[in-house]
Amino acid sequence: MSELRSRASADDARFMAMALKLALRGKGRTRPNPLVGCVLVRQGRVIGTGFHRKPGTPHAEVVAIESAREDVRGSTLYVNLEPCAHYGRTPPCLDLILERQIGRVVVGTVDPNPLVNGRSIRALRAKGVDVTLGVLEAACRRMNEVFFKWVQTGKPFVTLKAGVSLDGKIAAFTGRSKWITSEVSRRRAHRLRSEVDAILVGIGTVLQDNPLLTCRGIRIASQPLRVVLDSALRIPLDAAVLGPEAESLVATTDRAPAEKVAALRARGVQVEVFSPDRAGRVPLGDLLRRLGEREIQHVLVEGGRGIFTTVLEEGEGDRLLLFVAPILLGGEEAPGVLGGRGAESPQEALRVFDLRCRRSGQDLLLECRLKSSESEESLTACPVDSKEPG
Ligand SMILES: NC(=O)c1ccc[n+]([C@@H]2O[C@H](COP(=O)([O-])OP(=O)(O)OC[C@H]3O[C@@H](n4cnc5c(N)ncnc54)[C@H](OP(=O)(O)O)[C@@H]3O)[C@@H](O)[C@H]2O)c1
Incomplete structure (x- = not known):
């Protein structure tokens, strides 16, 4: 038997x-x-x-x-x-x-x-x-982890992606970050974009790098939505991210000048106005909920440091991908992946789960989860708990 x-x-x-x-x-x-x-x-x-x-x-x-x-x-x-x-x-x-x-x-x-x-x-x-x-x-x-997170919380699954030097910097002290990682990693990053519904960055990255944030070199049905967090609408009207290659959404607060909101909308840019969070910025949780309502199930957060910090501090991240390049940038002023106050001691640090490592051209790709499988367990708790043998 x-x-x-x-x-x-x-x-x-x-x-x-x-x-x-x-x-x-x-x-x-x-x-x-x-x-x-x-x-x-x-x-x-x-x-x-x-x-x-x-x-x-x-x-x-x-x-x-x-x-x-x-x-x-x-x-x-x-x-x-x-x-x-x-x-x-x-x-x-x-x-x-x-x-x-x-x-x-x-x-x-x-x-x-x-x-x-x-x-x-x-x-x-x-x-x-x-x-x-x-x-x-x-x-x-x-x-189906992306679908599960969305259907259970109403918010998208959030993947953070950064390219870092071996000493953990996401840019040089000048703010320049093009290019830290290898071409292979950048191609892989485009594949990653093809798997998500939206790409999210902060206004700091737009002002410094003027990225296009489209998925290039891969055939896709439609480009992901580009989302910029910009509390006071500092975004230039000619920013590359607002171009016609893909849809763009600027998330702002009621601190934004009404004329700038109108000027952006006139150019076909979607503008969502939120009540600011306690720091006077775009409330990340509310934005994610709004994106979830639009059936955006997977968001790729591409930086910079300010946004990575908020996502992690507010516990909104699900997965982290770090492309680690074989270079040392140094520099007191060069930004690391995370800012904010930071942990008081290693014991207080945010612990990641299921850490894996593989090669990506000359770089290493580190991938981990930001929520434990216990919390995944509770996320998927359901009334059917009896498992049959086998
Ligand atoms: N190596 C990489 O993978 C990589 C990727 C991206 C960027 N970077 C580098 O990172 C640097 C930019 O980083 P950054 O920290 O200056 O800019 P950022 O993270 O792109 O943007 C931060 C800004 O976003 C706005 N913001 C609105 N709502 C926010 C919220 N809830 N939480 C946090 N910020 C919010 C704030 O400005 P307002 O208050 O005006 O809204 C804040 O100053 C550049 O040097 C860029 O080259 C590197």
Whole structure:
């Protein structure tokens, strides 16, 4: 009996890995929907596969069921995310699974969308369908972490990216930062831009570097929204970031002169006016919430130091990418990644998680998470907690 169970478990992991691989085929096109892949199996044979391509098209489960060349009754359905139980742009997958009498459903992770959140799993079990939950769960959660954060908090997932010298500086004492990192890293940074919905910088970076903030050298459906934090609207009207290559949004406060707001809007620039935070600046949390309402699920924060500091101090960051170049900049006045008051001692420092390192041309790319898996755990807490063996 136990031998049977362990064999079934190895198969479950194998077919779930296949579903994950299929899900990835929709990468970059499914937003605001999650990445979902599905495999239909009978007696160890794959009889149908599917993945979600883009909003408005059938869900992965529907594609897999419809693709089957034989009767699907009694088969096992593997899906990385809990099937939907509600009417969205398409009817609920739950109904189709019941109607076609699928015998067993293996789910990677619960869908934290309040409209689902364990409802399908409970409904399937209530109708006598055998449901196994939590196969390759960590990988399934990681695949849709951006969607999960957005659907649970209403705010986008926030990735911070900086290029630093080996001594931790993001610019020379003159303020110049072009270019700290290698061409390979800069190309990688453009790929990163292609994976997000918005790129965010502070007015200090715009005034110093005059960046374009577009994604270049990669084919993409649409450019990410460019967002500048500028409390008093110091931005020049001819700043490159306001050009026609992509949409631009300037987030400001009621300290901004009305004529400048009007002049920017007249040029097609979106201007969002907020009540200032206690420091008289753009309130970051409110801005992120506003972006979330616009279905912006992933924001890439590209600096500079002032913005990195606020994001970390306010606990709004999720992931940090540091491209570390083999140069030493030195200089008392040269800015490091973070400013602010700083930690009183190493014991008080902000601890990062899941730190990884790989090469990026001549540079090293350090990647880490800014929230522990415990907090991820609580983020994805749901009413379905019983995991079946396997
Ligand atoms: N190596 C890299 O990866 C990299 C990347 C980017 C930039 N840089 C370098 O970084 C330097 C610029 O950094 P910086 O610190 O001067 O400028 P910054 O971080 O780009 O912008 C800071 C400014 O943003 C405005 N702001 C509005 N709301 C804010 C908020 N909630 N929190 C923080 N700031 C807010 C503030 O000006 P107002 O009060 O006027 O609004 C603040 O002075 C440049 O030398 C640039 O070359 C390096």
